[in-house]
Amino acid sequence: MTLGSSVLASAAPKTPGVTAKQITIGATVPLTGIASPGYSDVAKAANAVFQYVNKKGGVNGRKIKFILKDDCYGTPGFGCTGIPNTATQTRALLSAGIFATVGSLGTPTQDSVRTLLNANHVPQLFVNSGSLDWNNPTKYPGLFGWQTSYNVEAKIFAKYILATYPTANVCYLGQGDDFGADGLAGLVAGGVTPSDTQLYSVGALVVTNGASIAPYVARFQSDKCTVVVLDTIPGATDATLGAALKLGYTPHWIISSVGADPVTVDGPFSKYPIPDPEIGAVSFSYLPASTATNAWNTWDRKVLLADKTDFPNFTATTPITGNMTYGIGWGVAFVEALKATGRNVTRAGFLKTLTHTTFKQTPALTALRYTPTNHQGLSGGYLVTVTSASATKALTGQVYTTDSGSGPVKPIKAVAPSIPAWLK
CATH class of the missing domain: 3.40.50.2300 (Response regulator)
Incomplete structure (x- = not known):
């Protein structure tokens, strides 16, 4: 009986992007090109969160590897040095064996890869856009928005x-x-x-x-x-x-x-x-104003100061932009959901955590709450x-x-x- 259980366990399929010590995620974002001013800092700020968490030992013993692909908002020219094709860059992420895309940016760009990601059973999490397109759990069960629509x-x-x-x-x-x-x-x-x-x-x-x-x-x-x-x-x-x-x-x-x-x-x-x-x-x-006295603003600065790779010129007096707080916001949401999922991480288990948990300890001023029939994300602000x-x-x-x-x-x-x- 013990031997049979062992054989079954060894034969169980592994979750893509998940090893004993690491979880690999990715995103397509405009690091260069027409939409890059400001927006290029969003995913970098989220990565600052991941690097900060990694230095503390990761989440449930796993460190986060975040792969960014520059899709230039799907638009060539004006300084674009990436590949201005979101589908091409998304396929590159799939080839890298990611657990999920997390924080990919843009309505038209992410609309264009919903079917591709869904067909490959890869969750498309916390899309950086307020489109209602992300709330279609019947057709796209792994697709989730984050920000208020x-x-x-x-x-x-x-x-x-x-x-x-x-x-x-x-x-x-x-x-x-x-x-x-x-x-x-x-x-x-x-x-x-x-x-x-x-x-x-x-x-x-x-x-x-x-x-x-x-x-x-x-x-x-x-x-x-x-x-x-x-x-x-x-x-x-x-x-x-x-x-x-x-x-x-x-x-x-x-x-x-x-x-x-x-x-x-x-x-x-x-x-x-x-x-x-x-x-x-x-x-x-839906996040703290830059002039607000808020514990998250202080924490944000600490996290950004610690990331000398993504923000080498950030100092104690550098303004924290809205795009930085935005990236930190969904970066925290991801690590909180990952923490709540526990040590045994599967795609299905992570999605169940999202739809059955209310997240009140993120930088947002409204609770982040998904359900099996609502994948939109935040529902208010000021x-x-x-x-x-x-x-x-x-x-x-x-x-x-x-x-x-x-x-x-x-x-x-x-x-x-x-x-x-x-x-x-």
């Missing part, structure tokens, strides 16, 4: 617009994919229908080096739009603010968290003797305002939650910052 973010924006600018002429510029479509749907569901809606092409943004955005801004000015909502990546945010600056156009800007990080957005303007044109804009967050070229602060501090449908936007109590003892 663009739809929910926009519904919270709508509540703010209706309360603050009830008679405003609202216009909208969004990316011409699910990013823009979901954001627009959220505004409308929240009771705000823009008088003018424009969708930009990432391809045109790249080919024209941002010049394709200027006609939209001129149109908004001509239409006398007093509030402009942007669902834009940082390069498009820069192009929008730059075009408005040239026209002397100063609407109230409301910018998706995806494209509002102050340090990233100010980059192209910092060489000119002008204030950052983003100052005063309203955005959204409004912030840009106060300088490197900082944001909470507008009121009130955290809200809602759904991606017609449900109301409701105030909730923020999750108190609490760092797990094993991570300190």
Whole structure:
């Protein structure tokens, strides 16, 4: 009987990417190219978390190996030195025998490899995008989002617009994919229908080096739009603010968290003797504001300072960007889920942990909660305002939650910052 059990155990299939001492994961991200400003720091910040944990002995005795592949946001040109094809880079990760992809970035890029990863039974975890596409557990059981959806973010924006600018002429510029479509749907569901809606092409943004955005801004000015909502990546945010600056156009800007990080957005303007044109804009967050007194902000700095490979020039006074906190946020979520899974790590076991655990000890101000029928991720956040070229602060501090449908936007109590003892 003992011999038979031993034979069966030795014949049990091994989980790809998992050995006795290591778990190997990977991601496709824009390390170079049009989307790399700011976004290139996201996965590096997550890796800083993994390296910090590795130095403490790993998670349940296993260290984390994180393989990054540069897909340039699937767009060639403008400094792209990677392979601007997400499928090609994802296949390279599959060949490396990864346990899962974790934190791959982009709506169109990750949409393009859902079927590939699903067919190979490789989990596609914590996609860096707020698209509703990640919440389809019936068709893609291993696919999980992480951040609050663009739809929910926009519904919270709508509540703010209706309360603050009830008679405003609202216009909208969004990316011409699910990013823009979901954001627009959220505004409308929240009771705000823009008088003018424009969708930009990432391809045109790249080919024209941002010049394709200027006609939209001129149109908004001509239409006398007093509030402009942007669902834009940082390069498009820069192009929008730059075009408005040239026209002397100063609407109230409301910018998706995806494209509002102050340090990233100010980059192209910092060489000119002008204030950052983003100052005063309203955005959204589900993580601590950079000016907040929060235990996670202190921990973030410690982790980034310790990673001299990814952040060799980071010092005790370097601003922590929104993209850094974003990467740290899902990096912590992954190690927490891995810790909760226990020593016996399988793909099925990890996914079960995700769908049956509420994670309250991550940097997010709302609990991270998945279920077998909901793989979206965070479901709320709060409004912030840009106060300088490197900082944001909470507008009121009130955290809200809602759904991606017609449900109301409701105030909730923020999750108190609490760092797990094993991570300190």
